[in-house]
Amino acid sequence: MKEEDVEIAIKVVVVGNGAVGKSSMIQRYCKGIFTNDYKKTIGVDFLERQIEVDCEDVRLMLWDTAGQEEFDAITKAYYRGAQACVLVFSTVDRDSFKAVESWKSKVENECGTIHMALVQNKIDLVDEALVTREEADDLAKRLRLRFYRTSVKEDCNVSDVFQYLARKYIDQLNEPEVTVNKVEPAASCQKNSETPTKLTHLNKTSQPTNNGNISLHQPKQSKRGKKSLVKGCMLL
């Protein structure tokens, strides 16, 4: 296998009630676009983006799941094999805030304990907010999740969420003895400090299997010193 053919791949599931902005968030991150149109996700969708973390190629496979309960049976099959999860609620939808714990449980039932971030989207609509800042902070603290406030519309803080999850996963690869469910300070929009890497990689040609499981391959050499670069996105 050639050195350039290996990389880290991370499966990330994005969950939360309908219309909180999951599809918009993934589209914004992978394609750099935003639309005001609402098109309900039927089942699941998939986009990917390649980033660099500590000069290492990381392929983020972002699974966009339907927010409506009617699709639960379909979507939960796609949670399997995920290494990270984004729990999204909307500033202007109180029910979506109340549903966060239930989404967390649904994912954990399929995946066990994985890296998660809590996201309050649509902060551009803060004047119409139905969730107070304190309530959101308290929830993040109680669930021990890193907390981000985003506006997909204004392109605010979106990439920080995925960067954080990628880094957490890489840190886990570096220190396999560290448990995933350690206490996270509730913080919004903070970048993490750089850490050294010694990584396990995935074959670039490997695709997620039906249930999203991914097999591990040999590590390659670090490419330290390279600039961060978005290499491409793909709609399947």
Ligand SMILES: Nc1nc2c(ncn2[C@@H]2O[C@H](COP(=O)(O)OP(=O)(O)OP(=O)(O)O)[C@@H](O)[C@H]2O)c(=O)[nH]1
């Ligand atoms: N004002 C504002 N609107 C947003 C934002 N993000 C998404 N929206 C809008 O919210 C609506 C729903 O967005 P989607 O991304 O389709 O929501 P979803 O969570 O994927 O919905 P489901 O597919 O039903 O699960 C769309 O009209 C978006 O344009 C945001 O940050 N601010």
